[in-house]
Amino acid sequence: MLFSEFHFRSKNERNGSIEVICGSMFSGKTEELIRRLRRAKIAKLNIEIFKPATDVRYHETQVVSHDSSSIASTPVEHSSAILLYGSNTDVVGIDEAQFFDEGLTDVCIALANRGIRVIIAGLDMDFQGEPFGPMPSLMAVAEDVTKVHAICAQCGAPASYSYRTATNGDTFFLGEKESYEPRCRACFNTK
Numbered sequence: 001m002l003f004s005e006f007h008f009r010s011k012n013e014r015n016g017s018i019e020v021i022c023g024s025m026f027s028g029k030t031e032e033l034i035r036r037l038r039r040a041k042i043a044k045l046n047i048e049i050f051k052p053a054t055d056v057r058y059h060e061t062q063v064v065s066h067d068s069s070s071i072a073s074t075p076v077e078h079s080s081a082i083l084l085y086g087s088n089t090d091v092v093g094i095d096e097a098q099f100f101d102e103g104l105t106d107v108c109i110a111l112a113n114r115g116i117r118v119i120i121a122g123l124d125m126d127f128q129g130e131p132f133g134p135m136p137s138l139m140a141v142a143e144d145v146t147k148v149h150a151i152c153a154q155c156g157a158p159a160s161y162s163y164r165t166a167t168n169g170d171t172f173f174l175g176e177k178e179s180y181e182p183r184c185r186a187c188f189n190t191k
């Protein structure tokens with residue numbers, strides 16, 4: 001089921017909130033983030049989109065999905081920079097949230113307390129199946145958490161894990177299909 005926006009009001013009736021879109025790689029997190037942001041634009045809301053400056057895989061200033069859907073964004077080095085943008089902002093979107101510092105949770109709380117709708121997309125688990133960066137605390141403070149699933153590259157079941165096929169042990173390791181594949185629990189544990 002698609003995320004319901006019925007509880008969001010118009011531009012004149014602002015209610016701050018935090019939404020998290022999480023899941024494995026290729027699960028559609030960025031597509032869902034872009035979908036919600038485009039709808040906010042149609043509602044004539046002012047939106048700002050941020051991503052970590054370190055994520056330069058597809059484009060420096062665009063958020064781009066694996067299916068090449070894209071939206072303009074501002075790359076930032078540190079979560080605190082997000083608070084400096086747009087006093088007139090209604091909706092803030094953040095992609096690749098797992099790469100941000102732990103301060104991101106307090107930044108999102110501050111934005112929501114100002115009446116801003118904050119929509120965050122990120123990996124809930126790293127390649128070892130461990131919670132990733134600020135994602136667990138963001139999920140704890142969010143009004144709404146949507147978990148999306150990819151298709152397991154091994155068996156076709158719904159996939160929650162990002163299996164790293166490349167031989168690299170660092171938590172932070174940018175990559176695409178050459179280095180990762182989505183897997184279900186059983187196939188992830190088969191290794």
Ligand SMILES: Nc1ncnc2c1ncn2[C@@H]1O[C@H](COP(=O)(O)OP(=O)(O)O)[C@@H](O)[C@H]1O
Pocket residue numbers: 023024025026027028029030031032064065066067149150151152153182
């Ligand atoms: N194994 C897969 N399972 C699901 N989608 C996949 C898979 N491989 C490629 N895709 C593509 O990835 C798209 C999702 O991309 P994206 O929104 O960027 O995902 P995420 O941000 O979660 O990594 C899908 O619509 C589909 O076209």
Ligand SMILES: Cc1cn([C@H]2C[C@H](O)[C@@H](COP(=O)(O)O)O2)c(=O)[nH]c1=O
Pocket residue numbers: 024025026029030057122123125126127128162170171172173174175176180
């Ligand atoms: C699992 C895992 C992933 N990464 C990197 C790989 C990609 O560059 C991004 C995830 O992008 P997506 O939009 O969710 O497909 O994260 C990483 O650095 N470490 C990991 O453990």
Ligand SMILES: [Zn+2]
Pocket residue numbers: 152153154155156157183184185186187188
């Ligand atoms: Zn599987």
